[in-house]
Amino acid sequence: MSKRWRFMKFFFDNKKKLVIAIVIVELLLLAINVFRFNRSESYLFSQDDFQVDYLNPETNKYERASGAYADHTDKVQSLIFTKPVRLEKGIYNIYVNYSSNADINWHLCYTTLQACLDVSNTKAAHLAYCDKVALPASKTDVSFNSWVRYGTDFEVRMGPERDETGDGIFVLANEVRITYLRGKTILYETVKLLLLFMVLDIVLYLILVKREETKRFFEDKAFTVGVLLFTVLFASYPLLSDKLYFGDDIFYHLRRIVYLGEGLKCGQFPVHIYPGWDMGYGYAAGVGYGDLLLYPSAILVNLGFTLQAGYKFYIVLTNALTAFISYYSFGKIADDKKAGLASSVLFTLIGFRLHSVYSGATVGEFGAFTFLPLVILGLWEIYAKKSKNAYIYLALGVTLTLSCHVLSTFILALVIPIFCLILVEKTLQKDVLIPLLKAAFAIVLLNLHFVVPLVDYMVSKNVSGNGITDMIWARGRDLVTFFGYSQAMDLDTGGFLGLGICSAAVLAIALGFIIAGKFEKKTFVYVRVFALSIAFVLLSTNSILYFVLYQDVPVLYKILANLQFPWHFLDVSCGMVVFWFAIVAKNAICKLDKKNATYIVMTVICFACVMQSNTLLEDVVNTAHPITMYDDAEIDSVMIAEFSIPGIEKNIPMTEKDMIIRKNSGATAQLLEKNGTTVYAQVDNPTEKPVVAEAPLWGYRHYAAKAGGKKLKAFRGDNKKLWVEIPAGYSGKIKIWFREPFLWRLSELITLATLVCIVREYMRTKKQ
Template identity: 25%
Template sequence: MKEKIQAYLRKPAVLGLLAVQLLVVAFALAAALRPAAAYTFTADQWESIAQESKIDYDEDGRIGVTEMTDGEDILQTPPMTLPKGHYTVTLDYNYIPGRLASGREHHSCLYLKSDEPLTVTGEEAALNIDRQQDTVVLNVRQNASIVRLVAHNDGGIFTLGNVQIRQDMRYAMVCVLGWALCFAVLDALMLAFARAACGTDAEPKKKMACLLALLTITLLTFVPMLLDGGGLSGHDWVFHLSRIEGIANSLREGQFPVRIYTQAKDGYGYASSLFYGEILLYFPAALRLLGVSVQQAYHIYAFAVLFVTAYVTFYALRQIFGSRKIALAGSALYMLAPYHLHNIYIRMAVGEYAAQAFLLLIPAALCLLYGTTPPTKQQARKAWWQLTLAFSMLLQTHLLTLELVTLLCALFCLCNLRRTFTKRVFSVWAAAVGMVAALNAWFLVPLLTLMLSGDYDVMQELNRVDALNLQKWGSSFAGLLGLDAEAQGIGLALFLGTACFLLCILAGKEMTDRERRLGLWSTTLGVLSCFMSTSTFPWNDLLHVPVLGSMLLKIQFPWRCMALAIPALLLATCCTLSYLQRRAAAKNMGAMLLAVTLAGVMLFYSGYLPTISEKYLGDASQLIYADDYTNVGWYYDGLYLPSEIIQTWDGFDEGEPVTTVTVESITREDGVTSLTCSEMTGQNQHAELPLVYYPGYKVVEGPGTTFKTVNGLVGVTVPANYSGTIRVAFREPKCWLLANGVSAITALGIAVLAIRKKKSRAAAKARPAKG
């Protein structure tokens, strides 16, 4: 076999591919090691390109628009020669923005311009209104001999001084490592395929074929993201990319785990991390810290999540049905279902489609626990870790999906009460709940602390209007079948697969008891979930149902029930394929379902691809305006704000006056807010800081204590006759730190046990057989 592999590696095509890989890495390395391109221009070197505005110098020697005026491009630099890559642009400026009729502040920006096509990416990086110096990142797509930096006045007074433009060589080195890693993975896959092809054992060949099929399914799902702007035009794209940026900036400041995005809300801070699980987003945030753009980091993250979805779905379905072919067909149907694609591209529901990656583990575990025979110890152990992993990841990705799944599992356990309370099954549930709580204590304790306080908007009571809005957002029957490009339904393939299952049941076909039970449970759940996702379901009546009604109404949109309907109807479809496999008809049925699915995918892509547009979120410092109606600095939404706070377009209303001391300055740096003040009345007084209040803010230097003001902001008690600087920063409460320790010790214990178990298995295999 070794000789066969060596002969395979000596083939001209393989050697040619390796040579191409070496050349790509060599060119990338050469680009990373050359001196960084750098330019510096002074105020008098800016060139005027204004058409309506008058260009003049201000009192500080900056050049630009010195009187309030409408927006236009006003200045550009002399031409530059810039190799492709990322560039940091540091600028001195003065900006006094005007306002739109809506009240939103204007926001001036910089962008790169070139007469050569496809050389610059076209993004606009906005400047921080509160500063007179800022650093932004702009990108050059291809080597360009003539590139200019353009200053755009969005409306207001805007003057510019010195500007420095320097290539980010850190990003260039990351590109080298990225190419090397991609080629290493590709070569490892090629070697694995070569070993499987040269061997006589059929099992490795089947494994490699399955891996190739899963990669193909993933790529088919990922195709739109390979285009410019692909995957970055969904409803929530700014919110989720802002989360990645917020995590990265907070990690840079030393927060871990990240609790508050200190740069969010223009520095007021925002703590969606305390309410919204985001452990998977640490991966793209780490890429951001290496210099990868936020768009690239998100695309890498999305591909990883989609491959995990395909693999976990395949793993779960193979465990349930014992067939690779059924598992592969099911993975394709699941990945390419309209609702899954809609979550990825139309809504860009990052948390929800990440949660979908782990849903099939739960029915896989339930099949082990509630099969026709009591579970063995090995089955119980497998079900335990599958439940632990699935519920932990749901908790860390999407709480609303977790809520729906938990209610469903509770209903299932009640319907199977006798089996649930057998010693082995109940012990698995108890151990899984305990392990989920211990592993995720670092997230659960802060979440429960804030949720139980009732002080945040997320806990506001629902009313009849909320219920009617839910009903209004329900899907139509055509939408359920995925018969239009905006569909959020199950798709025609799963409808046909489930219909075939019901026909087999009605016709009295000889299905196994396991197929019949699983299919009927899945069909019942799927039909109920489909019904709940429509405008026909009586959402308004749920207001009168204690506890359960308010929990269900929290899902915001009825079509979230599709997250349950898709896996449920997929299981019913796979039961049909399992039955037909014994009748040698599964191949035709599977081919028909996949053909229908692909037709639906083409319909979806034909509607989505024309809507793609390049959108940009700032790679550094100030988060920018992404559209015409809102400031990305505030785009995080107001769901997790204190209920007392009043948010405006570009800040918060002061509300009731709190500050009673003389404030000389308030500055922020690296997550620390510094208040310089004087107290002259001889009594303890107060100062209100531009920080949204969350538990954990404390005085880290100087006298005084922090408190929550009547406006929902952080206040500081200033001692009598004090004059000086008081510094305030976020520090985790002790009970949160204790929860962090519990999770860390639990994770470490699981890792140690897994390593020991792996070593014992290896030792058992190496031990010679007796006799």
Template identity: 25%
Template sequence: MKLIKVNKKDALAFSAIILSILICSIIQMNLFWDKDLVLTGDDIGFHLNRVFGLAEAIKTSHYPFYIDSTFLNGYGYAANWFYPNLFLFPMAILLNLGYSLVVSYKTYIIIYTIATACVTYYCTYKMSKKVTSSSFMTILYVFSLYRAFDVYQRAALGESLAFIFLPVILYGIYEILYGQKKKWYILTIGFTGIIYTHVLSSVLAFCMLLLFLLLSIHRLREDKTKIIYFVVAGGVTILLSAFFIFPMVEQMASNTFYLNTYTLTTPSNTTYSLGTLWRSITLYYKDSSIIGLGYVLFLPLIYRFKIKKKNTIINFADKCLLIAMIFLLMTTNYFPWQHFHTLDVIQFTFRLFALVTLLMAFSCSIYVGYSVKKKYHSIGLLFIVLSLSISNASTIAQYYKDFRIHDKNQFRGEQTFKDSYNIGAGSEYLPSVTKIDVLKSRKKDEVKTKNRTTKLSHIVKDGNELYIHFDAKNKDILELPMIYYKGYEVKINNKIVPIKMSNNGLIEVPIQGKGKMEISYPGTGIQKFSFYTSITTFILLMIFILLRSIIRNKEQQHSGDSIMKYA
């Protein structure tokens, strides 16, 4: 197999950028938090509970799991059906190793920040073939103001992790449209990764893909096989993501949830006026911090005017810029959101800033890379951009600290977070009839009977398993301390019996006479099928990529030998 030669100067530049990212990430974190303190963001409670559930599942060897019994005081919450936990493993492992919540959380942020930087640099370098463009893209993207909002103010862990895979999706689109279309699997890897981190981001990324296809109709007409490769990439993505997608669809078809009946907000209610959007870019804040983009992302655009001749990468960068402007317009009240109700699921228009950040950072990095020729000029610009990015972060960090300093959920030192009822503002993944106040009024393992003469004993609850001995002289119905989700199984005297959902959204079981009841969650056939589907597809894809790499290396070696022979 042919060895890949690495340019020492390129490797040195990459190492310098990653080291700078590491140092500046720590500086940025200290701007938001004191050394031994974490101030809670909007969604941190929900995500920490997810991590605690995963840590417990790893500790007890119960992975994969769908219903997290650490939520709702043991009643269980099926967040994993709708919010994947695959990339939460590093923090869960750190907690299981005995590190404090503060240390584990901060370390995890550094880990996925470095991962974002490495992936961004690699993808940009593969497209641009320029160290300058790759370096600019990495700094603009990783230290973008919106990413800082996501990581610290919003504590949007899923969306923050999605930043890792957005550059991969962009690279995959570029390869099929402009590069080697047979590298369709890059797009597959990008979309699979983002689906397993944050589903809403995958929806937005798909919208971005559609706009690229719309603006590239002429290329697709010239080579219709490109369409086939996009379809293949999509099909394999579905198979790789089956472990998450199929069970989610099954659950949504089996019941009605808050996400179906309750809307926290819609994009039409969260649009920006042009004035607000301008303030979010210029950082002109008065009384409150506006979630925005910052001006650093736009400054390098001036280098576009220095480029006179177009090539493939410049053409792609121009399309990125155009699509970024479309998404920017969509965040304003000038966009007719009332005609796009299918996108109401994204809730906040500022989620589009993630795509604007990606596309603007890429466009600007390409323009700078193809305009600036002198090395010292490039290094100077990198230093200016990095300094301004840290300065912008400092501006919003002060507001954030003033706003959060009295938050009761902040934690420091060896303190931990304890609020099992923190399941997100919209409680999206609860059955729609469930009332959290009712759950809070009950004890952790309380089993309700309708008939007072019914006697219960030997009640033992362990996670998603429950054991009860009962003696019901008359027909009765037990309401169990478990949220109803499809896949639970109840046995009475070793025989499976039908179950229903109570008016409170809990599991309800009819009983009569004496017996022993066992409740467990073995899952459904679709859940098991989807798991093996994803694993099998992953193995086959890895074999395909490996074989393709071996064949290409042999072809290149044969070509090189032929040239030497006739030289």
């Protein structure tokens, strides 16, 4: 053996030296990466640097001439470009100052960064990630970020759309600035490299250090890992597009991600008031909408990733969690890991879930859907008296559901008591009732951190709450659409698939088992549970029951109307379908002569689910409108939603961005700095009476203000803004900020302590 090979063998056999060498190489590459992006660039374009691109009717070719004005009546299909400039890889901010008469719609008139040499109509080379940002008459400037992926010549495009939709629109470009964001680029590129190194290090650790353990693991779990990986990748494949597919609620939740990140940047945790919402006035989504699974996406956006990358990460994260949690939960119910694996495929790829992910973009709902198997597992084990940890599963399942979606928790609050009631003879048994009560007590303590702020704001009527309570029956769907594939003609987001043909098969087989008495002594119990499962399906339709309640029992109707849409019950229906899948498999697998046949039937049902779900996903890819949302510039507008203050005026944030003193008293106020929900201002009140200064913030409860070390009165004014009372004769700086009250902080500590106790209890019982 040569000296070189002996050295290499010694080097690789000595794992400590190998680790040191890998760390040194990675640190060196990180340093080189920082040096690579450590540069300064800034480009300023005035009207003399602009060109008008237009169609020459005589030659039928596009030509360019100097100019800063685009109008189709002046020059056919005209629009404005800056002179080309070479931009290297990195993140750039583009600022455009202009005049326009366009509406707030980027389809009509917009600006964007384009690669000069990419002459394809759709810029298919994807040399830069940049949105089309509207140039409306209501603004005079816009600012947005662009991610340049490859160094080449770029130009900024400004003006109306070339086709007839741009007719009658003019744009006058005054100034364009392109600024390289050095810090943001270095952070972004460093994090990307660190994530790559982390993956490589894990792989090397498993291969070089834990080789035998890894080999044994994959020998036993290769099939399981493969199926789970396929399930997650299949559920995620529409994300492979460089764009997003439009879903009904997508813009609302994109806002949540970016403004949750802004809340973190300005020091809030947990984030209760989103600081960037409504053009900086704030929005209390964190009070009434669980954000748990959105925090990783918000952190990614803060680290420089595009907004749509953060949104896609959320979908991948929930797909992975859904597959794993359902595998674990239904596997325990079925007492068979293969049945658990098949249940995971069915639960993750069932039609309503994929519709929620892509067509509905109901981020909170499919996030909450992730933890439904834990709720089912908890109830199953409590009533089957199988585990001391059963109450923990139930408590964590409900808690994690609330951490994602209040409405899904509201449904559980209806469903779980009904379930307990139909099994009342079991519910009242000591071995069942005590775990249920322990679970209820744990749920209360685990959710105090969320419930206390929500109740505070709702009781004080500081937020609007759900305003959709009318005609719930009209928002249901026909039962016929739940099992076959039926495209929703009233939506432009792809098709609608409720439960799928696989669910019909599962429910039919379960009914057959019940009729045949396969559950023996438990038959009467399962008859009631099956009837309840069918009831949940029927409640998801446009049932006449809702009209009957509306007319004859309005109090009960008003409670149910908080559902907004009856098909929200499909969450529970999907969970019950997979529960029956696991229970039937458990019953059949225990009979040795039926075991292989059971696995074949399970495979066929899973295959049917995959094929029908593929139809839905293909419809999304082919039908849903593709959009881009790399930066948040296109969602920087006023949006009134359910956790807004009642009665706010949408035009106020657009026109009142500074401190305001309305009375002509001689007092003045000026905004000095605004960091999220924290405002610093200079105020001068030479009068002998207090005056009120209005801050550019909505007047949510628990804002505080100080001046010269003394507390000022801060309250919500008549126009719903935050008003601060300035003392007579005071001149100087004031600070305004959002401060969680003591009761909120105490509830968070109780929640944390309860979580620690529950985890310790779980670990102790697992060891036993």
